[in-house]
Amino acid sequence: MSTSNQTLPPHFDPLHYAIELDCCDIQNNVFHGTVSINFRVNEPSNKVFLNLRDLKLLSSAIEEENGLLIEPDSIKYDEVTDVAILTFVEEIHEEFTLKVVYQGAVQTNMTGFYKSEYPSPQDGTTKAMYSTQFEATDARKAFPCVDEPARKATFDVQITASSELTVLSNMPLKTSLELDNGITTVHKFRTSPKMSTYLVAWALGEFEYIERLTDKCIYPCENGDSRDVQKLPVRVYAAKGKSQLGEFALEVATKVIDYYSGLFDIPYPLPKLDLLCVEAYSHNAMENFSLITFRPTALLLETSVDASNPLSLQKIAYVVSHEIAHQWFGNLVTMKWWDELWLNEGFATWIGYYAVNEMFPEWDVPSLVMCKSHEVALELDSLKESHPVRVTVKNAKDIDQLFDTISYLKGCSLLEMVSEFLGADKFIRGVAQYLKRNAFSNATMDDLLGSVGEVCEIDLVARLSNWILKTGYPLLVVEETHDNVIRLSQKSSSSGSDSCKWWIPLMTSKALTIGKSELWDSSMSFTEPNKLMHFNANGYGFYRVDYKSKALLFEICRNIDALSSRGKLALIHDVKATASTEVLLEVLTYFLEIQDPYDYYVWAAILATCSELLLVFGQLSHFYRETESFISLIVETQLEAALSFLKNPDSILASSSDKRRALKAQFYEQILLAAGKVSNERVVTQCELLNDKKCSSITRQIVLSVILSQPNTSPKTFDDVVDQLKTATLAKKESLLGILGKARNPILFGKIFGLIFQAEPMDVQFLAEAMGSNPDIRLDLWQFIKDNYTRICDRIGSNPTVLERFVRFSLSNMVGSSLKLEIEHFFADKDVTTFDRALRQTLEKIEKSTSYADANA
Known part of the structure; x- marks a missing residue:
């Protein structure tokens, strides 16, 4: 094995996998599998190396052309590296097929081949669906393989399952055969093109779908004849009773496929695309080739488009556009190794936003990108504990931690910077050349920058090398x-x-x-x-x-x-990062003269900056009082219009003649939430009156946020909101947990902490983010974490991403040298291998906030 990045020896390269799964006993969390791997010989050897984890090998042998089986002389397995070494008596000199029979465990932690349980939308009974999440190194949990992105191969997938289940995979269904008098069905799928193991996917469940065809006839038919073209069938799959909620996502998907196909001058590479809603999901989505899986809130709208929160529409449009971009940038052309993950994620982030701006120019997407991507990346990359965009990766745990702000958002920001400097049209022509040159293969940073530089007649490698290879x-x-x-x-x-x-x-x-x-x-x-x-x-x-x-x-x-x-x-954030608090507040006062409700992102940034100041400075600080006064001043100038929106949000949202109405609605929502933060009497009173009335979901969210953020919120009010969690949809749960975590009355803190163990693990991040940004609860939260860390880990720690987010969101906004030292000491003897980088970044953020507070005292 390579000691630098734990890659397997290059003696044999997989050319083709034939995967056969028996899922008839899946309700008992067990499946049986057979995988036949056709290998090319690069260098003769008597050892075959495979990645596997949580699989029980039942038999293995090389199949010769005459049907003879050659079993390995010995099998050794390393649990640390997930590597099985099959040693044969003689060296292997010619292309061969290795057949492995095994048994696997259906996972319950949202990794590998795993189960999602959910209440049926039709009758409330508990149902289960089964799907895969293989990125980055979890394909080995579902079938023995060479689990590396550069070791691409073709795949045949066959799944036998109960006939009542719909079965999906990357490719269209080739044949289906009923067995046992129709009780079970064998599903055989068409052979895939060359792709990486982490992009293989399948799913089983009681699904239904809605379908739409793309507008343009530029896609190869299923027979693979590029001369015969068709409109691409696109489907949204979901649990029975929910597929109609995917209409908006389906509309976005069909448009963006045509858009990318024209932009890159490369047709969508496979003959179908399925978007699948997975009920239990720790991520927003995963770009499996032509079977993209989504968290429900990233794919389904719970109300009509007109009645939906603008943020919900923006999230779905962006996530769908991001994941479909991966079908070209990541799937068609894949990074050679995980050290260049940004080639996948940075580009998909940038072009995803680019496409959303093309489809929805009224959303002010460039400003959205500035707030949600550019500034977030700058903040993290100012830390010593940041890392380069291209970073050394040694093992699977290192890989998991790379799915972070730097790979996604700094990568996006660098591409955005170059695109703006060179001109977007020229830049994208260079990207298209890169994709064509490396289709169904792997590539590096130099390949991308070289292609773009060639088209734009500029030395892009010299200009960008430090940006990619250096931290900061x-x-x-x-x-x-x-x-x-x-x-x-x-x-x-x-x-x-x-x-x-x-x-x-x-x-x-x-x-x-x-x-x-x-x-x-x-x-x-x-x-x-x-x-x-x-x-x-x-x-x-x-x-x-x-x-x-x-x-x-x-x-x-x-x-x-x-x-x-x-x-x-840019001005706000530059001054915040480089000047004193006194100068910052003085600069912000200039904005009071130009308040424009359509400049939502500017005012969201101003109010977020004020909230950060309240987190950094104690309540006795004069800057704390100054900041509260400044927030009150902002609120007061917009109070009448904001209250009018609160009472009747349709007065803005239903105005179809105003294309930018979503920005205006978001602006007034921000004003009302800020009013709640400073306990504006008129806003609080109006929210209390509306709390007992039937109102829109947008108004309800504002009302509850304002009421629960008051210092004297009653336990009954809190309990009433908690009760809503029991019947809430996922989108409402995410919102409610965020609202509950902002409660400021100390007598409620114990109830809030109890929600950590009541909420689904994948939803705890929304509670943690709210608690971590709540200045009143932070110290009590830290004490609770210390006292209950083992219990917390038992509840949410089986998924490393969930635990990492909990620690980061809960602790990043702490202030105080002694507190930083205490946190450092607490984790010194804990196993933090899955979130050590996030922990170091958290400690540095505490140190940075403490220094800022001391310097401006």
């Missing part, structure tokens, strides 16, 4: 010396960043006299007669700007109405 980003320091001379210099974002010179695309608010707006050196100076000099003007550059010249900074503030929405967001 540059801080662009702007100073004004004399006679309008502006000096730019760069330094690393954190003390932990490697020292290097970054290529910085300046992208200013006006054309500079210095030619191309790029900074390659440590510093440069130039003369500009106009003092309105806003660098990184639309926030597409992945760096911070530190205006040492207050004259330049406040000149921008005085002309703030000339900035784009993203430009305003």
